[in-house]
Amino acid sequence: MADHNEIVKKHKKFNGVSYPVLVPNAAGLKNALATGVVEEIAVFGAASDAFSLKNVNSNVEDSLKKLLEVTKIALENNIRVRGYVSVVVGCHYQGEVKPEVVAKVAEKLLEAGCYEVSLGDTIGVGTVKTVSRMLDTVLKSVPADKLAVHFHDTYGQALANVLVSIEKGIRAADSSVAGLGGCPYAKGATGNLATEDLLYFLKGNGFETGVDLDKVVETAKWFNSAAGYDKWSRVGAAISAKKGA
Numbered sequence: 001m002a003d004h005n006e007i008v009k010k011h012k013k014f015n016g017v018s019y020p021v022l023v024p025n026a027a028g029l030k031n032a033l034a035t036g037v038v039e040e041i042a043v044f045g046a047a048s049d050a051f052s053l054k055n056v057n058s059n060v061e062d063s064l065k066k067l068l069e070v071t072k073i074a075l076e077n078n079i080r081v082r083g084y085v086s087v088v089v090g091c092h093y094q095g096e097v098k099p100e101v102v103a104k105v106a107e108k109l110l111e112a113g114c115y116e117v118s119l120g121d122t123i124g125v126g127t128v129k130t131v132s133r134m135l136d137t138v139l140k141s142v143p144a145d146k147l148a149v150h151f152h153d154t155y156g157q158a159l160a161n162v163l164v165s166i167e168k169g170i171r172a173a174d175s176s177v178a179g180l181g182g183c184p185y186a187k188g189a190t191g192n193l194a195t196e197d198l199l200y201f202l203k204g205n206g207f208e209t210g211v212d213l214d215k216v217v218e219t220a221k222w223f224n225s226a227a228g229y230d231k232w233s234r235v236g237a238a239i240s241a242k243k244g245a
């Protein structure tokens with residue numbers, strides 16, 4: 001977190017694109033406000049004490065107290081706030097996670113003024129069965145249009161989990177180009193569900209997203225060459241190979 005001021009100040013901004021920054025506490029909000037260019041922040045809680053202590057050095061309850069305070073001040077400064085709940089299905093340190101805890105954290109973040117709460121299967125262990133059970137509990141107290149889902153594809157279940165989320169009325173899913181990302185405190189977890197895989201899946205099932213899949217694949221190609229990576233999603237690799245053929 002320490003160097004994010006440099007990143008916020010230096011990177012090129014495009015109109016109509018939101019650049020939220022991760023803010024776990026008051027120090028982070030102070031930094032974000034000081035840059036003067038942050039329009040949206042992401043506050044991230046968790047549904048397991050063990051993960052929360054590793055991730056932000058506070059248990060669920062204490063971290064939530066900090067996040068509610070941060071959200072209040074951000075809103076007073078006209079900064080939008082998106083909430084995240086991590087480890088909503090399983091936790092590397094404590095194992096199974098209670099859906100009731102997920103629901104409680106999500107409710108508190110929405111009550112505080114988050115415009116949406118993204119439910120993160122941070123270590124990617126969720127299956128249709130466990131994700132359904134978690135969503136059924138959360139949806140008892142939180143409307144679907146206030147929820148997003150955030151799947152990591154560690155065990156290849158992310159798209160199936162997106163489908164079951166859609167069937168339950170959720171229309172916002174997080175993803176990352178080429179499946180980059182992942183949380184340093186989620187041992188063994190891979191990156192997020194790849195945007196290319198998600199776009200191909202949604203389009204193939206009749207959902208319009210307004211996002212150009214070929215341009216996302218071009219972005220993955222640019223990223224790999226700029227960063228010296230060789231990180232491809234399934235769909236990105238297939239489209240790239242077809243173009244190269």
Ligand SMILES: CC(C)(COP(=O)([O-])OP(=O)([O-])OC[C@H]1O[C@@H](n2cnc3c(N)ncnc32)[C@H](O)[C@@H]1OP(=O)([O-])[O-])[C@@H](O)C(=O)NCCC(=O)NCCSC(=O)C[C@@](C)(O)CC(=O)[O-]
Nearest residue numbers: 001002024025027028044055056057084086087120122183
């Ligand atoms: C939160 C802390 C800082 C607490 O860490 P701490 O040690 O309890 O903090 P502290 O208050 O004792 O301060 C220690 C030092 O950190 C500084 N500090 C304190 N706060 C900040 C801040 N916000 N930004 C920048 N610097 C900060 C503070 O100024 C001080 O600097 P020093 O005086 O030693 O030079 C630490 O635990 C941390 O950095 N955690 C973040 C780890 C991280 O990046 N995790 C991944 C986030 S993404 C995620 O969680 C998953 C998600 C949301 O994407 C979705 C999913 O679940 O998949």
